Amino acid sequence: MRNSKHLVVALVALVGLGIGTLYAQPAPAPGDAKKPDVTASGETKADLSPREMATETKKLLGEMEGFHIRVLQLQGAARKAKDVIKLNCVNEKLLAVKQLLNIGEVAQNDLTEAIASGDRDAQVHQYSQVRLAQERATSERDEAEGCIGEEIIFIGPTQVDVNGPAMPDDPTADPHDPFDVPSSDFEQVNTASPWF
Amino acid sequence: MHWSLAVGGSLFAVALVSGAGVAHAQDARDVAAVEGPGYPIGAGTVVHPILGAEAGFTDNVFSAYRASQRHASGLLRLVAEAVIASKHVEPVDEALTDEGAEESAEPATQSIQFRGGGRLEYNEYLSTDEVVRSQRGIAADLSANLTVAPQGTFSFVVKDHLVRDSRPTNFYSFDGTNRIANTLGLALNYQPGGRTMKGGLRWENQIDYFEDADQQFGNRMINAIHGGYEWQIFPYTKVYADASYGFIGSLGSDGAIPATKRGAQPIRGGAGIATALTELFTVKAHLGWAYASYSGGSGYNAPLMGAELGYRYSPVGRMVVDYSWDHYDSLNGDYYRDHKLGLKVDQQISRVVASVGAEVRLRHYDGISMAIGAPTRDDVIFAVGGKATYVFKDWLAAVADWRTEIDDTSYLSSFGGDVHDPSYVRTEVTAGVRAAL
Numbered sequence: 001m002r003n004s005k006h007l008v009v010a011l012v013a014l015v016g017l018g019i020g021t022l023y024a025q026p027a028p029a030p031g032d033a034k035k036p037d038v039t040a041s042g043e044t045k046a047d048l049s050p051r052e053m054a055t056e057t058k059k060l061l062g063e064m065e066g067f068h069i070r071v072l073q074l075q076g077a078a079r080k081a082k083d084v085i086k087l088n089c090v091n092e093k094l095l096a097v098k099q100l101l102n103i104g105e106v107a108q109n110d111l112t113e114a115i116a117s118g119d120r121d122a123q124v125h126q127y128s129q130v131r132l133a134q135e136r137a138t139s140e141r142d143e144a145e146g147c148i149g150e151e152i153i154f155i156g157p158t159q160v161d162v163n164g165p166a167m168p169d170d171p172t173a174d175p176h177d178p179f180d181v182p183s184s185d186f187e188q189v190n191t192a193s194p195w196f
Numbered sequence: 197m198h199w200s201l202a203v204g205g206s207l208f209a210v211a212l213v214s215g216a217g218v219a220h221a222q223d224a225r226d227v228a229a230v231e232g233p234g235y236p237i238g239a240g241t242v243v244h245p246i247l248g249a250e251a252g253f254t255d256n257v258f259s260a261y262r263a264s265q266r267h268a269s270g271l272l273r274l275v276a277e278a279v280i281a282s283k284h285v286e287p288v289d290e291a292l293t294d295e296g297a298e299e300s301a302e303p304a305t306q307s308i309q310f311r312g313g314g315r316l317e318y319n320e321y322l323s324t325d326e327v328v329r330s331q332r333g334i335a336a337d338l339s340a341n342l343t344v345a346p347q348g349t350f351s352f353v354v355k356d357h358l359v360r361d362s363r364p365t366n367f368y369s370f371d372g373t374n375r376i377a378n379t380l381g382l383a384l385n386y387q388p389g390g391r392t393m394k395g396g397l398r399w400e401n402q403i404d405y406f407e408d409a410d411q412q413f414g415n416r417m418i419n420a421i422h423g424g425y426e427w428q429i430f431p432y433t434k435v436y437a438d439a440s441y442g443f444i445g446s447l448g449s450d451g452a453i454p455a456t457k458r459g460a461q462p463i464r465g466g467a468g469i470a471t472a473l474t475e476l477f478t479v480k481a482h483l484g485w486a487y488a489s490y491s492g493g494s495g496y497n498a499p500l501m502g503a504e505l506g507y508r509y510s511p512v513g514r515m516v517v518d519y520s521w522d523h524y525d526s527l528n529g530d531y532y533r534d535h536k537l538g539l540k541v542d543q544q545i546s547r548v549v550a551s552v553g554a555e556v557r558l559r560h561y562d563g564i565s566m567a568i569g570a571p572t573r574d575d576v577i578f579a580v581g582g583k584a585t586y587v588f589k590d591w592l593a594a595v596a597d598w599r600t601e602i603d604d605t606s607y608l609s610s611f612g613g614d615v616h617d618p619s620y621v622r623t624e625v626t627a628g629v630r631a632a633l
Binding site for chain 2: 187
């Protein structure tokens with residue numbers, strides 16, 4: 001137990017100095033070569049009880065899901081603007097947010113197991129993973145906002161233009177005027193008189 | 197004075213139509229079966245020509261009642277149609293518009309819109325009877341529509357519709373009843389911002405002119421001044437009102453028979469609505485009053501009304517039922533009144549576009565010349581027919597047309613000691629092709 005406390009203090013000190021500790025990540029698959037290098041390295045101090053860590057983790061993951069939705073909105077705005085450069089930029093950030101969200105969710109599961117087994121070191125480690133993932137996701141969200149710029153996002157009050165389906169039998173488009181003095185029907189003379 | 201007005205109006209109309217060249221009658225309710233890309237003939241102007249030929253049969257060339265005067269004949273019809281129109285300006289796709297170039301990308305407002313068109317027909321009767329063959333002739337249906345400042349607060353509209361009707365007499369004869377009917381309209385409209393309301397004044401002039409000197413006793417001219425107003429209260433709902441004062445008179449006669457047309461000043465007015473209750477169900481209705489008193493003759497003072505219900509029962513099928521009750525000036529008497537009930541069904545089946553319809557008219561004539569017979573006459577007119585178009589390609593189609601008319605009346609007229617029964621039954625069937633160039 002004493003050793004664990006030392007380890008936590010040492011880790012906090014390392015994070016405070018800006019030195020990240022690399023944790024084992026699966027080796028990148030060949031197909032993942034183009035994916036951005038996203039990890040949630042480093043740990044933060046956690047003076048929280050297991051219950052508080054679980055609650056906080058849930059809250060952090062909720063925020064990350066919000067970031068995910070926001071970046072999806074930015075992606076839609078870029079697509080509507082038909083700006084390929086902005087769209088590529090946002091797509092890259094979206095991929096990062098998704099991966100960070102996955103990391104957070106895996107860490108949440110591991111935290112649950114650690115709480116169940118009473119392993120305090122593992123609890124702190126998994127909680128730290130979630131927190132770091134949330135911080136990185138915040139950063140990616142901000143960068144995605146920067147990809148788009150204000151001119152697309154802040155376009156003023158919402159203006160809704162409704163284009164209804166084509167009306168094939170628009171009754172208002174009929175040029176016939178029932179009040180015309182000459183009849184719209186062409187009266188034939190041969191129906192009435194032998195004179196013609 | 198009337199005659200000088202008529203000549204002036206006609207010359208203007210003819211000049212307008214001849215400027216349009218050969219064209220298809222936009223107002224003739226005869227939608228072209230085919231349409232090609234057309235030929236540009238100037239900046240923003242394209243002409244769309246269509247050629248066609250039809251062969252067919254009629255069982256009663258002269259629309260005669262007596263069996264001895266009923267003559268059947270083959271028919272050959274050559275058709276030339278064209279539409280000339282100022283090119284429609286397509287709106288620019290906003291998604292592809294550069295932000296900086298947004299203003300310059302907007303289409304320029306058209307200062308003048310023009311559409312003219314028409315149809316020429318040459319009808320040949322394929323018969324061994326030379327009297328029947330003598331009924332051959334050229335028929336025309338031409339129209340033009342010019343709008344100045346169509347998007348302006350004030351717009352000016354010129355419309356003209358010229359018809360040359362080539363029809364046999366209703367008795368066995370070398371003569372025909374070739375007739376030119378021209379309707380010219382000038383309108384000044386006020387359409388304030390938003391264009392949901394429009395009101396204005398309109399003048400209409402109609403001339404009926406018979407080419408045969410012996411038939412010119414029936415020539416007439418109708419002038420009418422309208423005040424109208426319409427309000428598009430919803431995208432597919434329009435209410436409107438119209439009031440008019442007209443002048444009906446004879447154009448005189450150069451033939452042996454003196455002019456018979458009696459003058460009148462009809463007054464008409466009313467209001468109506470056209471709306472789409474749903475995307476599939478449309479309703480049109482109008483109600484008003486009509487009055488006319490013919491000098492030395494008859495007259496009417498009666499309501500006018502009508503309603504039309506349209507139902508699109510499938511994406512490619514629609515039916516329309518309509519009823520109307522109205523009074524109109526007549527070439528055969530002072531006026532005629534119609535109760536008209538009609539049904540029309542349009543249906544597309546694969547590449548075939550078909551239309552069938554039937555109508556019944558309870559017609560009453562009044563003010564018929566005493567030299568012909570009794571002053572009043574009642575007819576039951578029944579007509580049924582159908583059209584079908586088989587579209588091979590956008591520019592090539594086969595067309596078929598059938599129409600049967602039955603006019604049943606107890607009226608008997610007399611002229612030169614001979615008694616005529618104007619009732620008749622006539623069927624005409626034709627089929628052919630149309631090609632757009």
